[in-house]
Amino acid sequence: MADAQAVLMGGLAVQEVSVRIGDRDLVRAVTFDVAPGEVLGLAGPNGAGKSTLLRTLYRVRRPTSGQVLLDGHDVWRMPGRWLARRLAAVLQEGGGDFGLSVHDMVAMGRTPHKRAFDGDAPADRAIIAEALERLDVADLAHAPFDRLSGGEKQRVMIARALAQRPEVMVLDEPTNHLDLRHQLDALRLVRGLGITAVIALHDLNLAAAFCDRLCVMDGGAVVALGPPGEVLTPRMLREVYRVEAEVEAHPRTGVPQVTLLTGEDVP
Template identity: 70%
Template sequence: MTPGELRIENVSVAVAGRALVHDACLEVAPGEVVALAGPNGAGKSTLLRTLYRARRPTSGRVLLDGEDVWRMGGRRLARRLAAVMQEPPGEFELTVYEVVAMGRSPYKRAFQGDDADDREIIMDALEALGVTALAQAPFDRLSGGEKQRVLIARALAQRAGTVVLDEPTNHLDLRHQLDALRLVRDLGVTAVVALHDLNLAAAFCDRICVMDAGRIVADGPPAEVLAPALLAEVYQVDAEVTIHPRTGLPQINVVPEPRRRTSL
């Protein structure tokens, strides 16, 4: 897997006359892991969809190693960019193994079966996400967290050098959240990860890009971006940012408003 260089150049997206993303610019260096953060409705998922060609930009370009992804053949792009989407897939009668094996499709001709190399890659992906024991289980009967891990395993089996993940920690418990992000970190791929949990973003990402109302309003290392003033402006919360004594990473603690007593 050779990590790619990803560039978002002046991308805007409008749907039914409503602007969802405004003139977004972002550069992700080969091997860099960038978190895309922001409140609900900020435009994170919409921007990510332009990267894996689920939503065509109204204007601007998305470049992978200098090539416009919207001009690349689908099979060729799939060998270089994998996506873990937020929307759950439709119900289909496939086993977990068969879902993960779909990650090998870009390397095959129509109706070509798995060879020994494919099977090894698929089993490695299942093991990496801790779902080997579920290999023959029906995918549509899994819990939300199990499905999420299987879909990450499918992207891993794709062996692409660039990965886009839209809220990959959704439905995952604490341990599997850490495992999934640590795996992305250790793969050495180029990754753009939409995350709500800013503490996880600070722990596993080189940079945090913050969106608000469809615009990129901050971009930089976690220690620079995660400032109380920005959190107050974008998230409208009172938060303290401290340095964790063991990790040396910024840690956000939201200060809750005091409870008001109600008289009966």
């Protein structure tokens, strides 16, 4: 049975999820709960299994074993439309090239909430306009999506997820291609929505600043799970990332800050 916390709207539970392809274990018995409204950061080196695990959440990669529960329901047993109304995914791939304008790409986020062949109602148009504005892409509304830069495409895909009005957002490296300002804007936006979010991030300082807890993976398994101040330690960074680093609380914010030791700085 799902944890009682996971039965609340937007509660997510990953229970003993494993993914095996051929003779390779990409994800190994991963278990964690994400409380409604919590932001969980997924961290780990390349090849740790983060993207594969995320694909099990939004139903692209079926787990070899285990369950993913949303609001207490196994996402792999529910209709696709049910999941699309509740969970939005922002992927690294950039959303594909459908020959659509930016406005039309964002409008696709409303599709799960409409019947087939329905046009956009006034409420849909208002939601789309708000999403375009909040991601700073309103001035690109009529531009072809495939002509955008990588950073602009990323912002459009986040806007599409926002227009979906989900209970849960799953984001795989959402700050890829974004400049510093838009990295902060995107993460502030997700944080400020008050919805459940699972975000894979390579930048540990951003993860510490915007996530309630961090889940660190290595070799397909969870090796650390907890608040950033407990998870981000020199020992973990040495063992998982194979780097030497110092971790100190920022004097103004109290957020853990990772400083890599390079060259002559390495003890």
